[in-house]
Amino acid sequence: xxxxxxxxxxxxxxxxxxxxxxxxxxxxxxxxxxxxxxxxxxxxxxxxxxxxxxxxxxxxxxxxxxxxxxxxxxxxxxxxxxxxxxxxxxxxxxxxxxxxxxxxxxxxxxxxxxxxxxxxxxxxxxxxxxxxxxxxxxxxxxxxxxxxxxxxxxxxxxxxxxxxxxxxxxxxxxxxxxxxxxxxxxxxxxxxxxxxxxxxxxxxxxxxxxxxxxxxxxxxxxxxxxxxxxxxxxxxxxxxxxxxxxxxxxxxxxxxxxxxxxxxxxxxxxxxxxxxxxxxxxxxxxxxxxxxxxxxxxxxxxxxxxxxxxxxxxxxxxxxxxxxxxxxxxxxxxxxxxxxxxxxxxxxxxxxxxxxxxxxxxxxxxxxxxxxxxxxxxxxxxxxxxxxxxxxxxxxxxxxxxxxxxxxxxxxxxxxxxxxxxxx
Numbered sequence: 001x002x003x004x005x006x007x008x009x010x011x012x013x014x015x016x017x018x019x020x021x022x023x024x025x026x027x028x029x030x031x032x033x034x035x036x037x038x039x040x041x042x043x044x045x046x047x048x049x050x051x052x053x054x055x056x057x058x059x060x061x062x063x064x065x066x067x068x069x070x071x072x073x074x075x076x077x078x079x080x081x082x083x084x085x086x087x088x089x090x091x092x093x094x095x096x097x098x099x100x101x102x103x104x105x106x107x108x109x110x111x112x113x114x115x116x117x118x119x120x121x122x123x124x125x126x127x128x129x130x131x132x133x134x135x136x137x138x139x140x141x142x143x144x145x146x147x148x149x150x151x152x153x154x155x156x157x158x159x160x161x162x163x164x165x166x167x168x169x170x171x172x173x174x175x176x177x178x179x180x181x182x183x184x185x186x187x188x189x190x191x192x193x194x195x196x197x198x199x200x201x202x203x204x205x206x207x208x209x210x211x212x213x214x215x216x217x218x219x220x221x222x223x224x225x226x227x228x229x230x231x232x233x234x235x236x237x238x239x240x241x242x243x244x245x246x247x248x249x250x251x252x253x254x255x256x257x258x259x260x261x262x263x264x265x266x267x268x269x270x271x272x273x274x275x276x277x278x279x280x281x282x283x284x285x286x287x288x289x290x291x292x293x294x295x296x297x298x299x300x301x302x303x304x305x306x307x308x309x310x311x312x313x314x315x316x317x318x319x320x321x322x323x324x325x326x327x328x329x330x331x332x333x334x335x336x337x338x339x340x341x342x343x344x345x346x347x348x349x350x351x352x353x354x355x356x357x358x359x360x361x362x363x364x365x366x367x368x369x370x371x372x373x374x375x376x377x378x379x380x381x382x383x384x385x386x387x388x389x390x391x392x393x394x395x396x397x398x399x400x401x402x403x404x405x406x407x408x409x410x411x412x413x414x415x416x417x418x419x420x421x422x423x424x
Contacts, residue, residue: 002281008134039310040068041155042122043161044092044143045134046082047075049240050157050183053302054132055082057310060073060303060319064311069122071113071135074098080105083125092118094139119143124150130310132183133158136243137366138408141165145401148172155309157183160366164359164408166263167398180264186210186257187264188305189296195313207267208285208293209257210277211336212237214249217276221340227379229372237280237300246369250382251336255347256365259358264350268350274344275335281323297323341382346390356396356407363408364389367415376419389414 001183019073039132041058045051053074058065071092072079083091083106092113093102099114106112123131125145131147131421132141132155140158145168147154154173156162162169162180173180182188197203215234216224232249233242240248258272262302283305285295298304299321307318338344343365350361368385373378378386389411396403 011405038063039065039130040128041065041310042069042071042125042131042147043067043129043134043153044071044119044123044131044140045073045136045158046070047072047078048134048136049307050134050302054134054306055086057307057318058086058304060315060381061307066317068128069125071119071122075134076102076105082236083110084306092122095162116142120146123152125146129150132306132310133161134183134372136160136241138362138401141169141401144169145172148176148178151176153179153181155181155306157261157306159184159253160362162260162263163182163256165398165401165404166260166358167354168401170263170266170402171397179312181312182264183302183305183309184257184260185300186284188262190261190306191288192296193284193286193294198328199328201266203289204267204271204286205289205291206287207237207265207272207288208281209254209261209272209274210280210284211251211254211274211277212248212280212336213278214251214334216249217278221337224340225378225380229375232372232379236278242373243366243369246372246382247365249341250379251341252343252347252365252369252382252386255343255350256362258344258347259351262279267346271352274336276336278332279328279330280389281328281331299323337414342387346383346386350371350390353395356404357390357393357399359398359404359408360390360393360411361386363411364415368419371416371419381419382407385415385418388418 001384043054058067067088069088069090070079074095078096079091080102089109090111090113093099094115096114099112102112120143123146130153134157136158138160141161141164144154144161156283170180178334182191182226190207201335215231215236232246235245235248244253254274261267261272262269280300282295282297285293287293301320303320336344346361350357364386368382370383372379392414398404
């Protein structure tokens with residue numbers, strides 16, 4: 001697929017003869033008919049916030065989207081309820097110990113797939129044409145690669161997939177001719193601003209990711225050491241899971257997005273910037289070389305980017321609320337506090353170096369966030385841990401998945417040691 005979203009069905013009709021006009025119109029109608037066929041979607045991570053929003057989108061636009069399989073980690077009751085409601089015939093449960101409980105809650109004609117192998121099995125189902133990955137962490141990486149190999153389009157909500165293995169994923173997608181469509185609101189916004197752009201990356205000056213600033217946008221640096229888990233989980237704009245909410249407060253979420261954008265759009269880190277925008281109405285922007293800036297705006301509802309990823313390249317009416325500009329009191333923008341939140345500089349360093357360092361950045365952060373939530377380390381120790389693990393890492397190329405997995409594992413061991421010893 002063309003990463004800038006240029007499709008031949010979008011080109012103007014230039015032919016004057018009626019024969020050519022009719023031929024091209026017929027071709028165009030066939031293309032549009034094919035593109036508007038209902039997408040059959042496998043949803044990995046159905047019981048999380050992105051997963052439940054995806055199911056809402058599916059119910060809002062049933063003519064465009066059908067859920068054909070669901071996967072969850074361990075939330076048996078909710079997974080079973082979702083399966084009954086959607087009528088899927090395939091579900092996957094990562095926690096194999098709860099198989100009997102799930103079996104008793106499902107109709108007999110529903111096939112249950114278990115563990116990591118189960119994720120691979122439903123990601124390659126013959127009757128699916130898209131896999132939407134909303135699994136937190138790196139557990140979605142191998143299912144993503146399996147789906148690509150099976151010729152499925154990917155809709156990616158899990159940042160870690162492209163952070164850890166963006167080069168491999170995008171290369172595999174290009175070889176198989178499948179699309180990798182962003183579900184993150186920021187990357188989906190950039191995708192929309194680039195969609196239909198003919199000039200390619202040479203006409204792009206900057207990709208500008210917006211950040212809400214989190215709950216500590218204006219908190220003095222000296223007070224951050226005393227931040228509690230409860231305080232870090234009070235995001236001012238979005239309702240998200242624990243890990244991503246903590247990441248938003250530390251700005252690691254935005255750092256991961258910077259690295260993700262680097263691979264998703266083929267833009268080097270020097271042309272990827274972050275701006276704090278507390279209202280979260282402008283979801284991201286693209287600045288072109290002529291100084292023009294295109295921005296995508298909508299309310300803070302993940303259903304917007306999910307729906308666009310699934311229905312692209314078309315737009316359809318859904319259940320989302322439009323913006324009433326008369327109600328918007330103001331839109332504010334300010335520079336991030338790079339010195340107070342080092343996650344952004346660490347991300348730029350990892351993205352510039354490439355290879356295994358982005359995987360190390362991500363893995364060390366996952367361990368540090370868990371340690372903070374478990375009371376092992378303080379809030380500011382999160383980025384200190386990541387920085388120390390990155391400093392100690394011996395950089396390798398990212399040409400092989402096994403190398404990335406080994407780097408990920410080693411970074412986790414190193415981070416756990418730092419957090420456990422209290423030597424951060």
